Amino acid sequence: MVYVANADSQEIYVMDLDGRNGALTLVEKVPTGGTVMPLAISPNHRFLYASLRSAPFSVTSFSIAPDTGKLVPLATVPLADNMANLATDKTGRYLLAASYSGDKISINPIAPNGLVDATPVSVTNTGKNAHAIATDAGNTHLFVSNLGSDVMLQYKFDASTGHIEPNTPPSLATVKGAGPRHFVFHPNQRFVFGTNELNGTVSSYAYNAAQGTLTWLSSISALPAGFSWKEALATADIHLTPNGQFLYVSERTSSTLTAYRVDAQTGALATIGNYPTETQPRGFNIDRKGQYLLAVGQKSNGLTSYAINSETGALTPLQKYGMGKNPNWVEIIDLP
Numbered sequence: 001m002v003y004v005a006n007a008d009s010q011e012i013y014v015m016d017l018d019g020r021n022g023a024l025t026l027v028e029k030v031p032t033g034g035t036v037m038p039l040a041i042s043p044n045h046r047f048l049y050a051s052l053r054s055a056p057f058s059v060t061s062f063s064i065a066p067d068t069g070k071l072v073p074l075a076t077v078p079l080a081d082n083m084a085n086l087a088t089d090k091t092g093r094y095l096l097a098a099s100y101s102g103d104k105i106s107i108n109p110i111a112p113n114g115l116v117d118a119t120p121v122s123v124t125n126t127g128k129n130a131h132a133i134a135t136d137a138g139n140t141h142l143f144v145s146n147l148g149s150d151v152m153l154q155y156k157f158d159a160s161t162g163h164i165e166p167n168t169p170p171s172l173a174t175v176k177g178a179g180p181r182h183f184v185f186h187p188n189q190r191f192v193f194g195t196n197e198l199n200g201t202v203s204s205y206a207y208n209a210a211q212g213t214l215t216w217l218s219s220i221s222a223l224p225a226g227f228s229w230k231e232a233l234a235t236a237d238i239h240l241t242p243n244g245q246f247l248y249v250s251e252r253t254s255s256t257l258t259a260y261r262v263d264a265q266t267g268a269l270a271t272i273g274n275y276p277t278e279t280q281p282r283g284f285n286i287d288r289k290g291q292y293l294l295a296v297g298q299k300s301n302g303l304t305s306y307a308i309n310s311e312t313g314a315l316t317p318l319q320k321y322g323m324g325k326n327p328n329w330v331e332i333i334d335l336p
Helices: none
Strands: 002-006 011-017 024-031 036-041 047-052 058-064 071-078 085-088 094-099 104-109 122-125 130-135 141-146 151-157 164-173 180-185 191-196 201-208 213-221 235-240 246-251 256-262 269-276 283-286 292-297 302-308 315-322 327-332
Touching (some): 011 036, 085 130, 094 141, 104 130, 141 180, 151 213, 180 235, 201 235, 235 283, 246 283, 269 315, 292 327, 302 327
Parallel strands (some): 036 085, 130 180, 283 327
Antiparallel strands (some): 002 011, 002 327, 036 047, 094 104, 094 130, 141 151, 246 256, 256 269, 283 292
């Protein structure tokens, strides 16, 4: 099942992805009543959470029908601010949220029935422009990218209470002016990869899972060769194939996707190629078998599906689909 947030038409598209050929079939359009942007899925794939970034800032919880993938709205509750990113911890007991405009993060309990508690466990001020938030696979450490402060914040995370405390050291500085945005953990838990929105690069970090700390290794361009621009760069989303072999990044100014081969021993990235895609590709995602990549364009109001070559990582466009207005976030799951 595929879920696409369409911010300006205030709806989520629910689609069925055919694993045999990558074809998409629209199942339903679900109104959200607000500017819907980041989505998050519970680890058991039973619930979807949608951040509404129009006032009053809130999150809507949906149950996912196990037979059809359709969404059933459960409740909408306030969040601490306008949240640019949502995630759950690895147990699905806590909703993690990062506010770009509010320079803060929040952690709210989630009940067994999927409902988010309106009272947060904590609201923590961060550096400027908190952008992405996630726990590691062990669910013992939490990380937050701060785009305006050029740091990755590092916290200890207590999965029994949802409380956090700064790790030692509490942050890792990136290149000044890089603007760290989204990040992903490699399946082997030895590396983290992150996009840098403002300088058009992708960084590789070594990850010490025991200590919960990052060490910068290298950075590589996310721009097509010879690309020149007059606007500011806007590197955005980032995803790995499930086997960790290939990494993909979107860049909104050039409207491209860049593919990389990942060295699982060193964390080094080697560019495979750059691929023109939907105009202003803020969001994309990869299916759980690593066969297909789906990218949406905020200005094209469309989605392009791609087949991923399992040997080379190259992308082959399959089909274009119309979306709502300002599609910006994509989630793909297998039904439980």
